[in-house]
Amino acid sequence: MKNIVFVSLIAVFSVLFSSTASAQCDSELYSNKALKALQPGFTFVKSYKIDGKNGVRKNIEYTCVFSKDTSYMIRMEGKDGGPNGIIAVLYDANRQELATSYVNNRFFPGWTYKCKATGIYYLNFTFKESQAYCGAAVLGFRR
Amino acid sequence: MFILALLLGCGNNNASTEEVSEQVTEETATTAQVSDDIISDILQAIPSPLEISFLIKEVGTKYNSTNLNSVDLLSHYNTSYQQALNLGTYATDLGYANLYGKNQDVLSFLNCVKKLADNLNIGQFFDYETIRQLASNSGNVDALLQLTQQNFEKINYHLREKKQENLSILILTGGWVEAIYLTSLVHQETKNKQLKEKIGEQKLVLDQILMVLEIYKTKPNFSTLIGDLKELQKVYSAVEMKTTIGKTRTVEKNGELIVETETQTVVNISDADVEKITSLVKSIRNKIVK
Numbered sequence: 001m002k003n004i005v006f007v008s009l010i011a012v013f014s015v016l017f018s019s020t021a022s023a024q025c026d027s028e029l030y031s032n033k034a035l036k037a038l039q040p041g042f043t044f045v046k047s048y049k050i051d052g053k054n055g056v057r058k059n060i061e062y063t064c065v066f067s068k069d070t071s072y073m074i075r076m077e078g079k080d081g082g083p084n085g086i087i088a089v090l091y092d093a094n095r096q097e098l099a100t101s102y103v104n105n106r107f108f109p110g111w112t113y114k115c116k117a118t119g120i121y122y123l124n125f126t127f128k129e130s131q132a133y134c135g136a137a138v139l140g141f142r143r
Numbered sequence: 144m145f146i147l148a149l150l151l152g153c154g155n156n157n158a159s160t161e162e163v164s165e166q167v168t169e170e171t172a173t174t175a176q177v178s179d180d181i182i183s184d185i186l187q188a189i190p191s192p193l194e195i196s197f198l199i200k201e202v203g204t205k206y207n208s209t210n211l212n213s214v215d216l217l218s219h220y221n222t223s224y225q226q227a228l229n230l231g232t233y234a235t236d237l238g239y240a241n242l243y244g245k246n247q248d249v250l251s252f253l254n255c256v257k258k259l260a261d262n263l264n265i266g267q268f269f270d271y272e273t274i275r276q277l278a279s280n281s282g283n284v285d286a287l288l289q290l291t292q293q294n295f296e297k298i299n300y301h302l303r304e305k306k307q308e309n310l311s312i313l314i315l316t317g318g319w320v321e322a323i324y325l326t327s328l329v330h331q332e333t334k335n336k337q338l339k340e341k342i343g344e345q346k347l348v349l350d351q352i353l354m355v356l357e358i359y360k361t362k363p364n365f366s367t368l369i370g371d372l373k374e375l376q377k378v379y380s381a382v383e384m385k386t387t388i389g390k391t392r393t394v395e396k397n398g399e400l401i402v403e404t405e406t407q408t409v410v411n412i413s414d415a416d417v418e419k420i421t422s423l424v425k426s427i428r429n430k431i432v433k
Contacts, residue, residue, distance in 0.1 A: 116405070
């Protein structure tokens with residue numbers, strides 16, 4: 001009887017553990033993929049985790065300081081495949097939208113923002129028609 | 144506090160002391176979590192010193208190793224405070240040497256970074272062997288820069304996960320001070336307008352660094368560093384950054400979204416203030432690397 005209980009407990013824990021593990025978002029995997037999509041001439045500076053916690057987090061935002069006379073490129077990769085299901089939007093300090101990766105009902109892998117104003121910016125990631133709610137983005141710069 | 148009041152006010156009036164204390168603990172934990180998120184966000188926002196190093200190279204100045212921190216000083220750094228600050232200093236020097244393809248110096252700074260990282264128990268995030276191999280073969284500057292940046296990012300993520308943001312901010316501060324120190328030295332020689340503006344723009348970064356440092360002001364040595372940086376902030380208060388809002392347009396070129404803007408910033412900084420900043424930064428940097 002003891003053995004049956006023991007085996008049952010192991011089975012229950014195995015199922016619980018595997019379901020938790022599969023639900024986790026391995027952002028590093030996707031940031032490495034996104035890095036490969038960064039165009040030549042752009043130098044990698046930061047990566048951003050886009051973990052929607054299985055749909056619980058709808059909105060993930062990071063603050064950035066961008067410098068004038070510098071181009072910034074965002075590249076995204078997600079579990080839904082490429083940039084699908086994730087939208088990257090850039091806002092200025094006054095919350096005016098400057099760039100979006102979702103144009104004409106199409107998910108683009110990112111955008112390049114040619115910055116002429118040094119200041120605080122907000123990099124916002126949201127999900128649209130996503131199944132996985134998981135991905136990563138990388139930021140590169142070029143002077 | 145509002146949530147706490149609501150919990151206490153609307154809850155069962157006969158709630159036991161234990162139940163109330165559980166509610167208080169929960170509220171405190173939530174507040175601490177929010178605070179950690181804010182710290183992480185500010186740390187993440189601080190730009191990489193690499194952007195400044197690129198500008199220094201772009202201006203056309205020659206590589207000058209005498210401007211960089213001496214590797215002989217490594218043995219002087221015995222406390223975690225000194226080690227974290229100078230890990231940042233050597234990291235900026237490593238990036239600078241990387242950019243100029245000075246492989247021998249890259250290897251020397253790499254050794255310093257590795258030793259300090261090991262002392263701080265974060266050496267496992269630094270892929271020393273791969274970076275060493277890349278540095279030994281010239282022509283891998285992009286790969287070198289990328290891997291170095293990734294390694295420092297891993298270090299910062301780890302420190303944040305372990306609630307050691309105080310070390311993270313010291314690494315970032317050391318790196319930033321070294322970058323602005325190099326910029327001001329090159330500006331002294333060249334009087335380059337872009338470098339002058341870059342020095343002025345650092346007002347924003349300094350504000351962010353101080354915001355996080357202030358959280359740890361009770362930790363050993365932090366108050367001296369904060370005091371020094373606040374002196375610098377006083378000089379920076381005269382620097383003006385004026386932004387003119389203009390139109391923004393997005394164009395698609397070969398499947399790429401390119402966003403161009405007419406919004407511009409003008410940085411107004413007097414020569415006298417640049418001199419004051421140069422002098423103050425030099426003194427702060429010398430205290431860090433001594």
